[in-house]
Amino acid sequence: MGILEDRVVWVTGSARRVGRAIALACAREGADIVVHCNHSHDDGVATAAEIRAMDREAILVQGDHARRDEVEHMVATIGEQFGRIDALVNSAAIFPAKAFDCTGDAEFDEVINANLRGPFLCTQLALPLLRNSTAKPAHVINLLDAYLPRPYAKFAAYWCAKGGLDALTRALAAELAPSIVVNGISPGPVLPPEHFSEEKQALSAEKTLVKRWGKPEDIARAVVFLLASDYVTGANIVVDGGRSLA
Numbered sequence: 001m002g003i004l005e006d007r008v009v010w011v012t013g014s015a016r017r018v019g020r021a022i023a024l025a026c027a028r029e030g031a032d033i034v035v036h037c038n039h040s041h042d043d044g045v046a047t048a049a050e051i052r053a054m055d056r057e058a059i060l061v062q063g064d065h066a067r068r069d070e071v072e073h074m075v076a077t078i079g080e081q082f083g084r085i086d087a088l089v090n091s092a093a094i095f096p097a098k099a100f101d102c103t104g105d106a107e108f109d110e111v112i113n114a115n116l117r118g119p120f121l122c123t124q125l126a127l128p129l130l131r132n133s134t135a136k137p138a139h140v141i142n143l144l145d146a147y148l149p150r151p152y153a154k155f156a157a158y159w160c161a162k163g164g165l166d167a168l169t170r171a172l173a174a175e176l177a178p179s180i181v182v183n184g185i186s187p188g189p190v191l192p193p194e195h196f197s198e199e200k201q202a203l204s205a206e207k208t209l210v211k212r213w214g215k216p217e218d219i220a221r222a223v224v225f226l227l228a229s230d231y232v233t234g235a236n237i238v239v240d241g242g243r244s245l246a
Helices: 017-028 041-052 068-082 105-131 156-176 198-206 216-227
Strands: 008-011 032-037 058-062 087-090 138-143 180-187 236-239
Touching: 008 017, 008 068, 017 032, 017 041, 017 087, 017 216, 032 041, 032 068, 041 058, 058 068, 068 105, 087 105, 105 138, 105 156, 105 180, 138 156, 138 216, 156 180, 180 216, 216 236
Parallel strands: 008 032, 008 087, 032 058, 087 138, 138 180, 180 236
Antiparallel strands: none
């Protein structure tokens, strides 16, 4: 029996990359999974099928997690299927590079929407189902960023969004206690962005204490740890191979 046996876990952005690893890890620990995608429908179908092959229940919800009407529809679907959410993992994010003086309003809004407004809406609209959780307390986990205290150039909109999400994590930990615990996980160099060159990947690995990139499964294990921990809230677990100390 897994440590998350029969819990219902909604992982946003779980069709691929880190979100997929989180969904699969939770399923291996006995959870039923709500897989979410926006554009990556085929990947979402494949992820859900892989979870069902573990003899766990999985449904796929599709939509823009930064649009209130689409999140309302997704939450309604989850409610009809499960009647509750025991844990919400806000994993969906985008990471576009853009110089500050070239960032237009639409580009800024897109990044803020994906990385901050989306988690805000998903958490807010999921509250009734989280409060109906059979696991006491219910959990919300937000994926932050290990580089947030020392941001680098050409990602100003992204850092604004992740900084806001960090503040939201701590604010909700205070406001939603004791029935819901809220934590953050800050990945470092875990999975290279698709635009990273081999040279840039090697440089990032060298700057960690362990001299390598992490894996999506490293983040997934941290998620499982938090979901099994009822006395941790308002915390931020940094998973960066020691990059922040190097």
